[in-house]
Amino acid sequence: IWNNVFMQYNRKADGSLELLPARHVDTGMGFERLCMAIQGKLSNYDTDIFQPIIQTIANRCQLTYGEEPKADIAMRVIADHIRTIAFSITDGQLPSNAKAGYVIRRILRRAVRYGYTFLGRRHAFLYQLIPSLIQSMGSAYPELAAQQPLIEKVIKEEEESFLRTLETGIRLLDKLMTEARGTKTDTLSGNDVFTLYDTYGFPVDLTELILKENDLKADLEGFQAAMQAQKDRARNAAAVETGDWVVLKDATSDFVGYDYTTCDVEILKYRKLAQKGKTYYQLVLDKTPFYAEMGGQIGDSGYLEVDGQRLIVETVKKENNLSVHITTSLPADPTLVFKAVVDLDKRRATSRNHTATHLLHEALREVLGSHVEQKGSLVSPDNLRFDFAHFQKVSNEELRMVEQKVNAAIRANIPLDEHRHTPIAEAKAMGAMALFGEKYGEEVRVIRFGSSAELCGGTHVQATGEIGAFRIVAESSIAAGIRRIEAITGEGADDQYFSMQDELKNIRALFNNSPQLTAAIEKLVSEHQEAQKKLEALMAERTLALKQSLIQNAKTINGVKLVVFEGEATPDAIKQIAFQLRGEQPEGLAFIAGSLDNGKPLLTVAFSDDLVAKGLNAGQLVREAAKAIQGGGGGQPHFATAGGKHVSGLKEAVNQLVASIG
Known part of the structure; x- marks a missing residue:
């Protein structure tokens, strides 16, 4: 059940061997293999370590484990990966686009892809396996249950994010694999692999895995060349x-x-x-x-x-x-x-924002949880920007709590507690936060304001009261699992407050200084929505009337029902008519429109599928006819449009399209 490795010698640079001072045997046994042997199973996945999770997967997918080899492999992969992901998140490592976080993201996406391809899962479901994992391992690892809400939210967020691009990416990969087979090649080009990686977030090993399952391979050298070319373009753009x-x-x-x-x-x-x-x-x-x-x-x-x-x-x-x-x-x-x-004004403003960034970091950890970790920041005299690890949008209530905590610290006028040339071990013992991935020397500088303590080399205020005020102006996502908060302090916060007050006064004046401003706005929005619905209904009636009129005046040429429109109409109305006609008459239909919208000429062509099968191509015809209106366009064989700027050529373009039907 294991491979014995005898750790006996050290091979030196010259190839000679010397005995190790301590010699031992590495069995590589592992807990899973030991359980397999004790329980008399032939696979780790048949033990009671994995089977509860595998059976949960099978039940959710309405499958029976052991009946279909590919589905069985998928269930085993997911059962293994969900353990890795859950324990990593419990230990504080969230999925991200950098370093260890990217490894976790790749593992999670691999599990999602197996569920998508072999189990038919089109919606997030991995997060639903966590209760089963906790039931089997929670007694030995109570931190799993303690962190269950965080684990589930992070996994669900990652699943939903990746599934949004996975379907499009897999469709593209299927198309590329079909094209590769058509050209009798067994290799997907490096440029295609790079497109999947750069545009659809497909890790290269995921693309390789899918290709291998289809007896194809990836041009990794070409991928590296495409990656290097992108780096070179970025480097040349900033050449110095x-x-x-x-x-x-x-x-x-x-x-x-x-x-x-x-x-x-x-x-x-x-x-x-x-x-x-x-x-x-x-x-x-x-x-x-x-x-x-x-x-x-x-x-x-x-x-x-x-x-x-x-x-x-x-x-x-x-x-x-x-x-x-x-x-x-x-x-x-x-x-x-x-x-x-x-420049003292700039220095002081920047220092205010830097200290506010520390207070913000501490407040986020208090409100959202200890998993919040700084992923980047920008401190300028005008504003501050703070990027941090978090699995979902920060709610308005949470933002308000964070802002209140920061302002409370400002009002407390907490003095700066600075420790220069502090040994790194001593700084960590003080509880000072170090940024993950940053390199620090033997001695560091610790900046403390109350409960906030960080290793930092930046400039700061002497007491938090100098910040004046703190206001969050934006919260957004910059990557999966990474949120960004933008904020202002001091005079900037005051200016924003007065600006909002002025704007509120102006809005109130528009509503005749109504004491119930929110209700007045809600009423206006409701009335607008109602008017919009009536307008849409009226437009639909006009479009229907126009379509019926066009049908009545349609001509039949060589067995083809030709519907032609010339006049003023919106592009949406013309498109609706085209697709309604295609649905109502699936055979022998040609629709040609030369319309004007706000003085701009537009050509529209639609064909039923049988005419396309006979060789008519709307995209090609409209592209050629567009020359008469000094424009261009295109589309699909069954539907295409073109715009231009030469109104007087619209009649000629329509006649040209009509002639193509005969």
Whole structure:
């Protein structure tokens, strides 16, 4: 039931072997194999570890396990994968597009695809297996039951998201496989594999698996080439020409911006930079009060000054652990001592937003749960943006609770508790949150405001009261399992409040200062909807009357009922008539319309399927006729449209189409 691996030697670089100080046998047995042996089964999946889940799957799919090989494989795959997914989410790893999160997403999508293809599942159902998993493993792992709502919501959200693209992607893959067989090739091109990956979210291993099931393979080299070509396009779009460094002094560069916003500096080195037709210069100083863009916070701005000459510092970026100052010109004499001055208004506004980001992170974890993890941020003087792991839209009530918690912390005027040069182990012992995937040195900086504690190198207020006010302005999804909150603080929050007050006053004035404003708006919306329904009914009556008139005036040419319209009509009305006629007369129908909509000419052609089978192609005919109206268009063999700008050519185009029927 296992393969014994004798761990005895260490193979050195020269190929020689040396005995290990401790030698042992690795059986690779595993809990599942042990259960299989004890229970006298021939497969891990026949044990009581997997069978409860497999039987739950079979019952939900109205199948019997053991009757159909492909369905059995699918059930085994899903039973295995749902365990991995559930335990990973319990441990705090949510599906995402990066690193470990992407591994979980791929496993989940593979399970969804097996259910879709071999079990006929067109709706989310994996999340419904969690109670069965908890029933069999919950006593040994109580954290599964504790996290059940989170596990189910995350899996359901992922399933529904992937199913929306899966059907379209599989249809495309089926088409591509049919085309491949038609050209007598057993390989799907790299470009096609890349399209499935880039457009439909198909992991390459999923595409490979489906191809293998159909005795085909993927051109992985071509896929890598297509991937590299996309990266090259992105790189070329941001191409930068960089000159060599001109070194004035060989010395180290220090950041003093936590304590000073102005100081005397010297330029250590500089170089020229050309990007998108503009020339910039990069300067490295011996010390700098300017914060360099890092950790989501944008760089400081300001100026360098000497003898009345002022050199504007546009921004500061980090490069090879150096603060690089971006300017649009060089000083006349770069060897002088300059006074560096940070733009204080911008620094203070940015600091307010950075501290607010920390308070927001803490509030989100309190309201939504400890699974909330920062996935990205942008801190600027105007606003803040915070991306975080969460499985569903944050409700209005939850957003209000988060906003209230942040503002409560602001009103409490909590002082900054800063710990510089703190050993990383000590910082973690303090409860400081580290960003997943970030690399930290031996010593870190801890920023604490009350219960919020994070490892952070950014600039912050001295007390939360300096933020003034905090207001959430947007919440959205940026990827499956990743939400984004945008917010403003200080004067920006005040400005938004006054703007909303003014807008509310204007709306109230439109309703004659009604004390029941919401009711008045609801009444107006209801009346509008009712009027819209009446308008649609009237339009439907007019369309029906027009269709009946056209039928009465129809001509029969060579056994074909030819219905022609020329005049003013909306594109929707013409399309409705075309499809209604096709439904009412499935054989021997040709519909041709030359219509005007707001002065613009439009051609429409529709054929019954039997005429298409005889060789008539609406798309080809309308494309040729559109030349008369100086336009273009196309469509399918049974229905096509074309627009143009030459109204006087509309009659000629219609006559040309009518002639094609004869």
